[in-house]
Amino acid sequence: MKRLLMALGMPVLQRMEPELAHGFAISALRRGLVPTPGAFSTPRLETRLAGLNLPNPVGLAAGFDKNARAIAPLLQSGFGFIELGAATPRAQPGNPRPRLFRLREDQAVINRFGFNNDGAEAIAARLRARPKAGPGTGPGTGPGTGIVGLNLGANKDSANRAADFAQVLRICGPYVDFATVNVSSPNTEKLRDLQGKAALSALLAGVMEMRATLPRPIPVFLKIAPDLDLAALDDIAEIARESGLDAVIATNTTLARNGLTSPQSAEAGGLSGAPLFVPSTRILAELSQRLDGRIPLVGVGGIATGAQAYEKIRAGASAVQLYSALVYGGIGLVNTIARDLDALLQRDGYASVADAVGSGRSAWLAAANSIAG
Secondary structure, three states: OHHHHHHHHHHHHHHOOHHHHHHHHHHHHHOOOOOOOOOOOOOOOOEEEOOEEEOOOEEEOOOOOOOOOOHHHHHOOOOOEEEEEEEOOOOEOOOOOOOEEEEHHHOEEEEOOOOOEOOHHHHHHHHHOOOOOOOOOOOOOOOOOOOEEEEEOOOOOOOOHHHHHHHHHHHHHHHOOEEEEEOOOOOOOOHHHHHOHHHHHHHHHHHHHHHOOOOOOOOEEEEEOOOOOHHHHHHHHHHHHHHOOOEEEEOOOEOOOOOOOOOOOOOOOEEEEHHHHHHHHHHHHHHHHHHOOOOOEEEEOOOOOHHHHHHHHHHOOOEEEEOHHHHHHOOOHHHHHHHHHHHHHHHOOOOOHHHHOOOOHHHHHHHHHHHHO
């Protein structure tokens, strides 16, 4: 019955106003109207990321469940791990509507939400109530247990945005398995300025100091933009090593609008989905070369198939995340991607995801160099 409802519901959701459809999707998950088969896993897919044990490397990117309202059903929907948020210290409404747009012809999405969320205290209360598998131990066996991370953001009107990230970590950090510093959203004015070398180093120092005060240390990730030049990537790699980051997520949405055909392609905001796959994977490969396995990477941007997840891994990612593909493929896409990824690893003789990481990086770097030349 759930599968039938899902099959009937997707066309309806596709005709709704996008943000309204998003709200309905969260509600359907919470009400148990969506199939939740659990994460597909094999020994090949089991992944260790920054000390966290994942049943598979296919994760949910931040932005889908901003307010931690559907934690248990999302963990049972096939994801190896999920990332909630972004959360800011104080609740804020975000940017005016409309602020979410489907680009059907391009299989893409533009959003300019602006960190709309219920605030760190409300989100922490929901995180506190979630089923636990034990600190960072893995997916567990009970309903709703698994690896949960939180994307940290800053309030739009904050006088000290750098301090906001540490404040959200203080409030929510005891109840999550990892936290991501998000200085790469294009929808909060001047937020990306914090990606500069001096500003980012200082921000991360504050976050790491706050992490040391938590009841248990958790991995801290950094999410970067796809619109960085190579000099900026050099700085990111240096900062990642010096600050003690546990992983880097590459990448967030882009401001670029290359080759789009959808009528709404000129809307302001961050572009995600299919057009982001190539530029984000090139950034991933470049960063993988600079870090050379010293810090794991999470590949995000344009993943809608197992083959694309595999390409992210071959470019240097130890795990991947997706979100926009769910707009067009539904939640059932998650286990399809995991199964297809497992088949590709088996086809190429890899015993694990880790064995395949970076195996195709040189091809992505060569392609990038040929375009630059």
